[in-house]
Amino acid sequence: MQTEIQSKFSSYPLEAQRQLEAVRSLIFSVAKENELGAVEETLKWGEASYLVNGGSTIRMDWKPKDPGVIKVFFHCQTTLIETFREIYPEEFTFEGKRAIVIPLNTPVGSGPLSHCIQLALKYHSVKHLPLLGV
Numbered sequence: 001m002q003t004e005i006q007s008k009f010s011s012y013p014l015e016a017q018r019q020l021e022a023v024r025s026l027i028f029s030v031a032k033e034n035e036l037g038a039v040e041e042t043l044k045w046g047e048a049s050y051l052v053n054g055g056s057t058i059r060m061d062w063k064p065k066d067p068g069v070i071k072v073f074f075h076c077q078t079t080l081i082e083t084f085r086e087i088y089p090e091e092f093t094f095e096g097k098r099a100i101v102i103p104l105n106t107p108v109g110s111g112p113l114s115h116c117i118q119l120a121l122k123y124h125s126v127k128h129l130p131l132l133g134v
Contacts, residue, residue: 002041005048015104016062019070020048022108023060030117047073056080056123071099072113080120088112 005024009017024041027050031039036052043049047061059073074080076098085094091112093101100116102108 004043012062019104020060026114027117030114031121036121052121054124055121058120069101069103071101073099074120084116
C-alpha cells in the first residue's frame with residue numbers, strides 16, 4: 001500500500017480502516033483474476049483512487065459527517081452507477097450517480113461488489129454494450 005494512502009487510512013476509525021482495506025484488497029484481487037494489468041493506486045481529491053489501463057477510476061473514502069459508512073465512488077459521467085442500480089437494486093444503497101454506500105458492519109467480499117468493481121475496471125471495453133454486457 002502506498003505510504004500516502006496508508007497514512008490516510010490510518011487517520012480513520014478502525015472499523016473504517018478495515019472496510020477500506022477490504023475494498024482495496026477486492027480491487028486488486030479482481031484486477032488480478034481478470035488479468036487487467038497493474039493497478040495504479042494514488043490519492044485523488046484526498047481519496048484513495050484505483051485505475052487499470054482501459055478502466056474507469058474507482059475512488060473510496062470515509063467521511064466524519066457520515067461515520068457509519070464508506071463510499072465507493074465511480075465516475076459520474078459513466079453508465080456504471082445506473083447499471084449497478086439496474087442489476088443490483090436491493091443489494092446496495094446508492095448516492096446519486098456517483099457512489100455505492102457500504103455500511104461499516106457489512107462484510108465486503110466477492111459477489112455483487114466484486115462484479116461492480118470488475119465492470120468499472122473493464123469499463124472502456126464494455127461501455128458500448130447494453131447493461132455493460134451483463
